Amino acid sequence: MKKGTLRQILLLTDGCSNTGEDPIAIASLAKEEGMTVNVIGIVDRQEMSEAGVNEIESIAEAGGGISQVVYARQLSQTVQMVTKKAMTQTIYGVVNREISQILGEEKELEDLEPEKRGQLMEVVDELGETMDLDIIILVDTSASMKNKLPMVQEALLDLSVSLRARTGNNHFALYSFPGKRKDVDKLINWTPHFDSLSGAFKKMSTSGVTPTGPALQEGIGIMRKRMKKKGSDEDEFYLEEA
Numbered sequence: 001m002k003k004g005t006l007r008q009i010l011l012l013t014d015g016c017s018n019t020g021e022d023p024i025a026i027a028s029l030a031k032e033e034g035m036t037v038n039v040i041g042i043v044d045r046q047e048m049s050e051a052g053v054n055e056i057e058s059i060a061e062a063g064g065g066i067s068q069v070v071y072a073r074q075l076s077q078t079v080q081m082v083t084k085k086a087m088t089q090t091i092y093g094v095v096n097r098e099i100s101q102i103l104g105e106e107k108e109l110e111d112l113e114p115e116k117r118g119q120l121m122e123v124v125d126e127l128g129e130t131m132d133l134d135i136i137i138l139v140d141t142s143a144s145m146k147n148k149l150p151m152v153q154e155a156l157l158d159l160s161v162s163l164r165a166r167t168g169n170n171h172f173a174l175y176s177f178p179g180k181r182k183d184v185d186k187l188i189n190w191t192p193h194f195d196s197l198s199g200a201f202k203k204m205s206t207s208g209v210t211p212t213g214p215a216l217q218e219g220i221g222i223m224r225k226r227m228k229k230k231g232s233d234e235d236e237f238y239l240e241e242a
Contacts (some may be wrong), residue, residue: 006132007135008038008086010135011038011138014041014140014145015049015144020213023216024058024062027063027065030219031062036090037216038086039060040068040079048069066085073151079159080159083163084128084162087131095123132170133168133169136175136223139174139204142178142207145206153201157197171192172188174188175222177210185203188200
């Protein structure tokens with residue numbers, strides 16, 4: 001069995017983008033390049049607008065990922081759930097493509113007899129724990145996020161604890177948007193050390209507009225550079241014949 005790397009972009013935001021490129025189109029581009037875009041919409045006291053919810057769902061759908069709108073106090077559990085569910089969904093998609101190649105275009109995992117389907121789902125679960133994970137975290141720091149950043153920090157620290165339980169290698173990078181001079185600010189470069197998260201939030205300050213599309217574009221560029229550095233031999237993963 002050859003195992004590659006699961007690549008995720010995790011976007012944490014509380015509202016509509018209002019400047020720059022269309023984030024839905026950028027998320028679609030990320031999916032084409034083998035990245036999954038997951039989006040968590042953070043609500044505080046007031047309801048998120050219908051336009052904001054629609055944008056969050058559309059970005060995740062275009063990026064082949066998971067979307068969830070939650071109250072800030074429920075954020076910790078949701079970040080872990082979305083990250084894990086997206087890993088399983090990505091592997092599940094690859095399994096289905098493998099099955100289609102072997103059994104024909106009309107066949108999917110659900111079409112297999114229960115015993116074989118159960119065996120394949122065990123493989124999916126195992127891969128979710130053992131494959132390497134590269135995750136870029138993009139945190140919206142527009143003015144309306146000011147009171148929510150402590151919850152974001154707590155959620156990401158909890159995510160780091162849950163990821164440490166995996167046997168696969170985990171690397172992450174943390175960026176905030178809008179940046180002081182650019183669309184995004186780099187807070188943490190690629191590292192396996194999630195302990196560095198606690199100090200990163202001291203560098204965050206809230207202000208300005210919400211350039212979600214440009215932030216996603218930057219995220220794709222950052223992931224591309226990492227993929228190039230690691231080598232193209234990890235761009236795909238394959239399942240041994242059952």
